[in-house]
Protein backbone atom coordinates (compact mmCIF):
# COMPACT_ATOMS: atom_id res chain seq x y z
CA UNK A 1 0.00 0.00 0.00
CA UNK A 2 1.35 3.42 -0.83
CA UNK A 3 2.05 5.78 2.03
CA UNK A 4 -0.66 8.11 0.75
CA UNK A 5 -3.29 5.39 1.06
CA UNK A 6 -2.11 4.64 4.62
CA UNK A 7 -2.22 8.35 5.41
CA UNK A 8 -5.78 8.51 4.10
CA UNK A 9 -6.80 5.58 6.32
CA UNK A 10 -5.25 7.45 9.24
CA UNK A 11 -7.51 10.40 8.45
CA UNK A 12 -10.56 8.10 8.37
CA UNK A 13 -9.62 6.40 11.64
CA UNK A 14 -8.87 9.70 13.33
CA UNK A 15 -12.27 11.02 12.29
CA UNK A 16 -14.03 7.88 13.61
CA UNK A 17 -11.96 8.12 16.78
CA UNK A 18 -13.00 11.72 17.43
CA UNK A 19 -16.70 11.03 16.75
CA UNK A 20 -16.72 7.94 19.00
CA UNK A 21 -14.87 9.81 21.75
CA UNK A 22 -17.35 12.69 21.62
CA UNK A 23 -20.22 10.19 21.95
CA UNK A 24 -18.55 8.36 24.81
CA UNK A 25 -17.51 11.42 26.80
CA UNK A 26 -20.86 13.01 26.04
CA UNK A 27 -22.59 9.96 27.57
CA UNK A 28 -20.33 10.08 30.60
CA UNK A 29 -21.02 13.76 31.20
CA UNK A 30 -24.77 13.40 30.65
CA UNK A 31 -25.23 10.29 32.80
CA UNK A 32 -23.28 11.70 35.73
CA UNK A 33 -25.23 14.93 35.40
CA UNK A 34 -28.54 13.00 35.47
CA UNK A 35 -27.33 10.95 38.44
CA UNK A 36 -26.59 14.14 40.37
CA UNK A 37 -29.86 15.81 39.55
CA UNK A 38 -32.34 13.03 40.25
CA UNK A 39 -35.06 14.04 42.69
CA UNK A 40 -35.72 11.50 45.45
CA UNK A 41 -39.09 9.82 45.17
CA UNK A 42 -40.28 9.23 48.75
CA UNK A 43 -43.60 7.63 47.82
CA UNK A 44 -42.31 4.97 45.45
CA UNK A 45 -39.88 2.51 47.15
CA UNK A 46 -38.80 1.10 43.78
CA UNK A 47 -37.71 4.51 42.54
CA UNK A 48 -34.10 5.65 42.90
CA UNK A 49 -35.03 9.15 41.70
CA UNK A 50 -36.67 10.94 38.80
CA UNK A 51 -36.40 14.07 36.70
CA UNK A 52 -37.97 15.97 33.79
CA UNK A 53 -35.95 17.32 30.89
CA UNK A 54 -37.18 19.68 28.22
CA UNK A 55 -35.74 18.90 24.81
CA UNK A 56 -36.83 18.66 21.20
CA UNK A 57 -40.24 20.17 21.79
CA UNK A 58 -41.28 17.74 24.54
CA UNK A 59 -40.50 16.67 28.09
CA UNK A 60 -38.47 13.54 28.75
CA UNK A 61 -39.61 11.98 31.99
CA UNK A 62 -36.75 9.96 33.39
CA UNK A 63 -36.84 7.61 36.33
CA UNK A 64 -34.07 5.42 37.74
CA UNK A 65 -35.66 2.24 39.08
CA UNK A 66 -34.98 -0.95 40.97
CA UNK A 67 -35.94 -3.61 38.45
CA UNK A 68 -38.73 -6.08 38.99
CA UNK A 69 -37.62 -9.59 37.88
CA UNK A 70 -41.12 -10.34 36.61
CA UNK A 71 -41.31 -7.24 34.51
CA UNK A 72 -37.97 -6.62 32.76
CA UNK A 73 -38.08 -3.71 30.30
CA UNK A 74 -37.46 -4.28 26.62
CA UNK A 75 -35.64 -2.99 24.69
CA UNK A 76 -33.01 -2.06 27.26
CA UNK A 77 -30.27 0.22 25.94
CA UNK A 78 -26.70 -0.50 26.99
CA UNK A 79 -23.88 2.02 26.42
CA UNK A 80 -20.61 0.34 25.60
CA UNK A 81 -19.80 0.55 21.90
CA UNK A 82 -18.96 4.26 22.17
CA UNK A 83 -16.15 3.28 24.51
CA UNK A 84 -15.00 0.21 22.57
CA UNK A 85 -15.00 2.08 19.24
CA UNK A 86 -12.98 4.92 20.74
CA UNK A 87 -10.34 2.53 22.02
CA UNK A 88 -10.20 0.35 18.89
CA UNK A 89 -9.81 3.31 16.53
CA UNK A 90 -7.36 5.00 18.91
CA UNK A 91 -5.22 1.91 19.27
CA UNK A 92 -5.18 1.46 15.49
CA UNK A 93 -3.92 5.02 15.13
CA UNK A 94 -1.30 4.47 17.81
CA UNK A 95 0.07 1.51 15.87
CA UNK A 96 -0.28 2.90 12.35
CA UNK A 97 0.97 6.41 13.07
CA UNK A 98 3.36 5.99 15.97
CA UNK A 99 4.58 2.40 16.36
CA UNK A 100 5.46 2.21 12.66
CA UNK A 101 7.75 5.23 13.08
CA UNK A 102 8.65 4.73 16.70
CA UNK A 103 12.30 5.69 16.30
CA UNK A 104 11.44 9.25 15.35
CA UNK A 105 7.98 9.73 16.85
CA UNK A 106 8.42 8.08 20.27
CA UNK A 107 12.03 8.58 21.23
CA UNK A 108 14.15 11.60 21.92
CA UNK A 109 17.59 10.68 20.58
CA UNK A 110 19.22 13.34 22.76
CA UNK A 111 18.06 11.44 25.86
CA UNK A 112 18.49 7.78 24.99
CA UNK A 113 20.12 5.03 22.94
CA UNK A 114 16.96 2.92 22.84
CA UNK A 115 15.81 1.85 19.38
CA UNK A 116 12.35 2.13 17.87
CA UNK A 117 10.94 -1.35 18.48
CA UNK A 118 12.01 -1.22 22.13
CA UNK A 119 10.10 2.03 22.53
CA UNK A 120 6.95 0.46 21.02
CA UNK A 121 7.23 -2.53 23.34
CA UNK A 122 7.62 -0.29 26.40
CA UNK A 123 4.63 1.78 25.30
CA UNK A 124 2.38 -1.24 24.72
CA UNK A 125 3.40 -3.26 27.80
CA UNK A 126 2.81 -0.20 29.99
CA UNK A 127 -0.80 0.02 28.79
CA UNK A 128 -1.46 -3.51 30.02
CA UNK A 129 0.53 -3.20 33.25
CA UNK A 130 -1.04 0.07 34.31
CA UNK A 131 -4.49 -1.46 33.95
CA UNK A 132 -3.43 -4.48 36.04
CA UNK A 133 -2.08 -2.24 38.83
CA UNK A 134 -5.14 0.01 38.71
CA UNK A 135 -7.51 -2.94 38.85
CA UNK A 136 -5.60 -4.67 41.66
CA UNK A 137 -5.69 -1.51 43.76
CA UNK A 138 -9.47 -1.33 43.42
CA UNK A 139 -9.85 -4.98 44.34
CA UNK A 140 -7.51 -4.79 47.33
CA UNK A 141 -8.56 -3.70 50.87
CA UNK A 142 -7.52 -0.19 49.79
CA UNK A 143 -10.87 0.19 48.03
CA UNK A 144 -12.41 0.92 51.44
CA UNK A 145 -10.21 4.03 51.59
CA UNK A 146 -10.74 5.63 48.17
CA UNK A 147 -8.57 8.67 48.98
CA UNK A 148 -5.59 6.41 49.76
CA UNK A 149 -6.28 4.26 46.69
CA UNK A 150 -6.36 7.32 44.43
CA UNK A 151 -3.17 8.59 46.14
CA UNK A 152 -1.35 5.32 45.38
CA UNK A 153 -2.47 5.41 41.74
CA UNK A 154 -1.44 9.05 41.30
CA UNK A 155 2.00 8.21 42.75
CA UNK A 156 2.41 5.26 40.34
CA UNK A 157 1.30 7.47 37.46
CA UNK A 158 3.79 10.24 38.30
CA UNK A 159 6.73 7.89 38.85
CA UNK A 160 5.96 6.28 35.53
CA UNK A 161 5.67 9.69 33.81
CA UNK A 162 9.05 10.66 35.20
CA UNK A 163 10.59 7.43 33.99
CA UNK A 164 9.34 7.67 30.38
CA UNK A 165 10.28 11.35 30.31
CA UNK A 166 13.85 10.06 30.37
CA UNK A 167 13.63 8.54 26.87
CA UNK A 168 10.38 9.46 25.09
CA UNK A 169 10.14 12.88 23.45
CA UNK A 170 7.93 15.47 25.16
CA UNK A 171 5.09 15.07 22.69
CA UNK A 172 4.91 11.31 23.08
CA UNK A 173 5.23 11.44 26.88
CA UNK A 174 1.89 13.27 27.04
CA UNK A 175 0.30 11.04 24.43
CA UNK A 176 1.47 7.84 26.11
CA UNK A 177 0.02 8.99 29.45
CA UNK A 178 -3.26 9.91 27.75
CA UNK A 179 -3.45 6.54 25.98
CA UNK A 180 -2.69 4.77 29.25
CA UNK A 181 -5.50 6.53 31.13
CA UNK A 182 -7.91 6.04 28.23
CA UNK A 183 -7.07 2.32 28.02
CA UNK A 184 -7.86 2.00 31.73
CA UNK A 185 -11.19 3.71 31.10
CA UNK A 186 -12.19 1.30 28.34
CA UNK A 187 -10.91 -1.71 30.30
CA UNK A 188 -13.13 -0.54 33.17
CA UNK A 189 -16.13 -0.63 30.84
CA UNK A 190 -15.20 -3.90 29.14
CA UNK A 191 -13.91 -5.93 32.08
CA UNK A 192 -15.76 -4.52 35.10
CA UNK A 193 -18.75 -2.30 34.39
CA UNK A 194 -20.46 -4.33 31.65
CA UNK A 195 -19.78 -7.77 33.28
CA UNK A 196 -21.26 -6.45 36.55
CA UNK A 197 -24.33 -5.27 34.68
CA UNK A 198 -24.61 -8.67 33.01
CA UNK A 199 -24.39 -10.43 36.38
CA UNK A 200 -27.31 -8.66 37.94
CA UNK A 201 -29.37 -8.83 34.76
CA UNK A 202 -28.79 -12.62 34.71
CA UNK A 203 -29.89 -12.90 38.34
CA UNK A 204 -32.97 -10.87 37.56
CA UNK A 205 -33.79 -13.16 34.64
CA UNK A 206 -33.56 -16.06 37.09
CA UNK A 207 -36.19 -14.34 39.23
CA UNK A 208 -33.81 -13.09 41.96
CA UNK A 209 -34.23 -9.54 43.30
CA UNK A 210 -32.24 -6.63 41.90
CA UNK A 211 -28.82 -6.68 43.61
CA UNK A 212 -27.82 -3.02 43.92
CA UNK A 213 -24.31 -3.86 45.15
CA UNK A 214 -23.14 -4.72 41.58
CA UNK A 215 -24.43 -1.35 40.47
CA UNK A 216 -22.55 0.40 43.27
CA UNK A 217 -19.26 -1.19 42.17
CA UNK A 218 -19.93 -0.32 38.54
CA UNK A 219 -20.79 3.24 39.59
CA UNK A 220 -17.47 3.69 41.40
CA UNK A 221 -15.63 2.71 38.21
CA UNK A 222 -17.85 4.98 36.12
CA UNK A 223 -17.09 7.90 38.44
CA UNK A 224 -13.35 7.24 38.13
CA UNK A 225 -13.74 7.28 34.35
CA UNK A 226 -15.75 10.45 34.59
CA UNK A 227 -13.05 12.39 36.47
CA UNK A 228 -10.36 11.26 34.06
CA UNK A 229 -12.25 12.48 30.98
CA UNK A 230 -11.00 16.10 31.02
CA UNK A 231 -7.34 15.18 31.61
CA UNK A 232 -7.52 12.56 28.84
CA UNK A 233 -8.98 15.07 26.38
CA UNK A 234 -6.19 17.48 27.26
CA UNK A 235 -3.46 14.85 26.83
CA UNK A 236 -4.94 13.62 23.53
CA UNK A 237 -5.09 17.13 22.08
CA UNK A 238 -1.76 18.21 23.55
CA UNK A 239 0.15 17.57 20.33
CA UNK A 240 -1.33 20.89 19.20
CA UNK A 241 0.22 22.61 22.21
CA UNK A 242 4.02 22.36 22.04
CA UNK A 243 4.08 25.21 24.54
CA UNK A 244 3.07 22.61 27.17
CA UNK A 245 4.81 19.34 26.27
CA UNK A 246 7.88 21.01 24.78
CA UNK A 247 8.80 22.84 27.97
CA UNK A 248 11.76 21.75 30.09
CA UNK A 249 9.31 21.39 32.99
CA UNK A 250 6.73 19.50 30.95
CA UNK A 251 5.66 17.18 33.78
CA UNK A 252 5.11 19.99 36.25
CA UNK A 253 2.95 21.80 33.68
CA UNK A 254 0.98 18.61 33.07
CA UNK A 255 0.37 18.13 36.81
CA UNK A 256 -0.95 21.67 37.21
CA UNK A 257 -3.27 21.32 34.22
CA UNK A 258 -4.60 17.89 35.24
CA UNK A 259 -5.14 19.05 38.82
CA UNK A 260 -7.05 22.10 37.56
CA UNK A 261 -9.21 20.07 35.20
CA UNK A 262 -10.18 17.54 37.87
CA UNK A 263 -11.10 20.27 40.36
CA UNK A 264 -13.12 22.12 37.71
CA UNK A 265 -15.00 18.91 36.81
CA UNK A 266 -15.65 18.29 40.49
CA UNK A 267 -17.06 21.80 40.92
CA UNK A 268 -19.27 21.33 37.83
CA UNK A 269 -20.67 18.21 39.51
CA UNK A 270 -21.38 20.12 42.71
CA UNK A 271 -23.36 22.90 41.14
CA UNK A 272 -26.64 21.94 42.84
CA UNK A 273 -25.27 21.30 46.30
CA UNK A 274 -22.54 23.94 46.57
CA UNK A 275 -23.55 27.47 45.65
CA UNK A 276 -19.95 28.77 45.46
CA UNK A 277 -18.96 26.14 42.86
CA UNK A 278 -18.53 28.65 40.06
CA UNK A 279 -16.15 30.86 42.11
CA UNK A 280 -14.00 27.90 43.10
CA UNK A 281 -13.92 26.75 39.45
CA UNK A 282 -12.88 30.23 38.21
CA UNK A 283 -10.31 30.60 41.01
CA UNK A 284 -8.86 27.19 40.11
CA UNK A 285 -8.64 28.21 36.47
CA UNK A 286 -6.90 31.50 37.30
CA UNK A 287 -4.48 29.91 39.80
CA UNK A 288 -3.54 27.07 37.46
CA UNK A 289 -3.07 29.46 34.54
CA UNK A 290 -0.74 31.60 36.63
CA UNK A 291 0.93 28.40 37.82
CA UNK A 292 1.70 27.35 34.26
CA UNK A 293 2.91 30.84 33.33
CA UNK A 294 5.10 30.80 36.46
CA UNK A 295 6.61 27.43 35.57
CA UNK A 296 7.24 28.62 32.01
CA UNK A 297 9.29 31.50 33.29
CA UNK A 298 11.51 29.26 35.42
CA UNK A 299 15.03 29.18 34.03
CA UNK A 300 15.89 26.15 31.90
CA UNK A 301 18.16 23.62 33.59
CA UNK A 302 21.77 24.78 33.23
CA UNK A 303 23.51 23.14 30.30
CA UNK A 304 27.19 23.26 29.62
CA UNK A 305 28.27 25.46 26.78
CA UNK A 306 29.45 28.96 26.06
CA UNK A 307 27.63 31.80 27.87
CA UNK A 308 25.00 33.77 25.96
CA UNK A 309 26.06 37.10 24.45
CA UNK A 310 24.07 40.25 25.29
CA UNK A 311 22.73 40.33 21.73
CA UNK A 312 21.62 36.67 21.85
CA UNK A 313 19.95 37.41 25.18
CA UNK A 314 17.96 40.25 23.57
CA UNK A 315 17.14 37.79 20.78
CA UNK A 316 15.78 35.32 23.33
CA UNK A 317 13.48 38.01 24.69
CA UNK A 318 12.18 38.83 21.20
CA UNK A 319 11.74 35.08 20.60
CA UNK A 320 9.56 34.73 23.69
CA UNK A 321 7.65 37.99 23.29
CA UNK A 322 6.84 37.76 19.58
CA UNK A 323 5.34 34.30 19.92
CA UNK A 324 8.08 32.27 18.17
CA UNK A 325 8.14 29.92 21.16
CA UNK A 326 4.46 29.07 20.68
CA UNK A 327 5.49 27.01 17.64
CA UNK A 328 9.26 26.45 17.95
CA UNK A 329 10.16 24.27 20.91
CA UNK A 330 13.46 22.69 21.95
CA UNK A 331 12.38 19.51 20.15
CA UNK A 332 10.81 19.10 16.71
CA UNK A 333 7.02 19.00 16.88
CA UNK A 334 4.38 18.36 14.27
CA UNK A 335 3.80 22.12 14.20
CA UNK A 336 7.30 23.44 13.63
CA UNK A 337 10.93 22.28 13.54
CA UNK A 338 13.16 22.91 16.53
CA UNK A 339 15.73 25.64 15.93
CA UNK A 340 18.30 24.04 18.23
CA UNK A 341 21.23 22.90 16.17
CA UNK A 342 19.85 24.42 12.94
CA UNK A 343 22.59 26.95 12.21
CA UNK A 344 25.14 25.85 9.61
CA UNK A 345 23.50 22.48 8.93
CA UNK A 346 22.17 21.25 5.59
CA UNK A 347 18.43 21.85 5.39
CA UNK A 348 16.16 19.94 3.05
CA UNK A 349 13.36 22.05 1.60
CA UNK A 350 9.86 20.95 0.59
CA UNK A 351 11.03 21.19 -3.02
CA UNK A 352 13.72 18.58 -2.32
CA UNK A 353 16.49 21.18 -2.71
CA UNK A 354 19.27 21.19 -0.07
CA UNK A 355 20.37 24.49 1.40
CA UNK A 356 22.87 25.58 4.05
CA UNK A 357 21.13 27.13 7.08
CA UNK A 358 23.43 30.15 7.29
CA UNK A 359 22.62 33.65 8.55
CA UNK A 360 21.01 34.66 5.26
CA UNK A 361 18.72 31.61 5.30
CA UNK A 362 17.69 32.23 8.90
CA UNK A 363 16.94 35.89 8.26
CA UNK A 364 14.96 35.07 5.15
CA UNK A 365 13.06 32.35 7.05
CA UNK A 366 12.02 34.88 9.64
CA UNK A 367 11.02 37.67 7.24
CA UNK A 368 9.55 35.72 4.32
CA UNK A 369 9.04 32.28 5.80
CA UNK A 370 7.06 30.82 2.94
CA UNK A 371 9.72 31.52 0.32
CA UNK A 372 11.65 28.44 1.43
CA UNK A 373 9.63 25.89 3.34
CA UNK A 374 11.39 23.22 5.40
CA UNK A 375 10.59 19.67 4.29
CA UNK A 376 7.90 17.89 6.29
CA UNK A 377 6.19 21.08 7.46
CA UNK A 378 3.19 23.07 6.29
CA UNK A 379 3.89 26.67 5.22
CA UNK A 380 2.27 27.71 8.51
CA UNK A 381 4.70 30.33 9.74
CA UNK A 382 3.57 33.94 9.42
CA UNK A 383 6.08 36.23 7.67
CA UNK A 384 7.61 38.80 10.02
CA UNK A 385 8.64 41.39 7.41
CA UNK A 386 7.27 44.74 8.57
CA UNK A 387 6.57 43.31 12.03
CA UNK A 388 10.12 43.07 13.35
CA UNK A 389 12.78 45.76 13.11
CA UNK A 390 16.13 45.00 11.42
CA UNK A 391 17.70 45.05 14.86
CA UNK A 392 15.24 42.49 16.22
CA UNK A 393 15.87 40.18 13.27
CA UNK A 394 19.63 40.43 13.86
CA UNK A 395 19.14 39.66 17.56
CA UNK A 396 16.91 36.68 16.78
CA UNK A 397 19.49 35.37 14.34
CA UNK A 398 22.18 35.69 17.01
CA UNK A 399 19.98 33.75 19.43
CA UNK A 400 19.31 31.00 16.87
CA UNK A 401 23.08 30.80 16.24
CA UNK A 402 23.58 30.45 20.00
CA UNK A 403 21.04 27.60 20.11
CA UNK A 404 23.25 25.65 17.71
CA UNK A 405 26.00 25.44 20.32
CA UNK A 406 23.71 24.08 23.05
Ligand code: HEC
Pocket residue numbers: 319322323324325326327328335336337338339342347357362365366369370372373374377378379380381382384396400
Ligand atom coordinates in the same frame (compact mmCIF):
# COMPACT_ATOMS: atom_id res chain seq x y z
C1 HEC B 1 2.56 29.63 13.70
C2 HEC B 1 3.76 28.91 14.05
C3 HEC B 1 5.09 29.62 13.91
C4 HEC B 1 5.51 30.79 14.49
C5 HEC B 1 4.71 31.71 15.41
C6 HEC B 1 6.88 30.97 14.09
N1 HEC B 1 7.26 29.96 13.26
FE1 HEC B 1 9.12 29.72 12.45
N2 HEC B 1 8.45 28.10 11.40
C7 HEC B 1 7.19 27.54 11.53
C8 HEC B 1 7.09 26.41 10.61
C9 HEC B 1 5.86 25.52 10.42
C10 HEC B 1 8.33 26.31 9.96
C11 HEC B 1 8.73 25.27 8.91
C12 HEC B 1 8.15 25.63 7.58
C13 HEC B 1 8.91 26.75 6.94
O1 HEC B 1 10.12 26.59 6.73
O2 HEC B 1 8.30 27.80 6.67
C14 HEC B 1 9.16 27.39 10.48
C15 HEC B 1 10.47 27.63 10.09
C16 HEC B 1 11.32 28.53 10.70
C17 HEC B 1 12.73 28.66 10.41
C18 HEC B 1 13.50 27.79 9.43
C19 HEC B 1 13.78 26.51 10.18
C20 HEC B 1 14.33 25.36 9.39
O3 HEC B 1 14.50 24.30 10.06
O4 HEC B 1 14.58 25.45 8.21
C21 HEC B 1 13.22 29.65 11.23
C22 HEC B 1 14.64 30.13 11.33
C23 HEC B 1 12.12 30.16 12.00
N3 HEC B 1 10.97 29.45 11.65
C24 HEC B 1 12.19 31.16 12.94
C25 HEC B 1 11.09 31.71 13.60
C26 HEC B 1 11.16 32.89 14.43
C27 HEC B 1 12.43 33.64 14.82
C28 HEC B 1 9.89 33.16 14.84
C29 HEC B 1 9.39 34.33 15.69
C30 HEC B 1 9.70 35.65 15.20
C31 HEC B 1 9.02 32.15 14.27
N4 HEC B 1 9.78 31.29 13.52
C32 HEC B 1 7.64 32.04 14.49
C33 HEC B 1 6.17 27.94 12.36
C34 HEC B 1 6.21 29.12 13.12
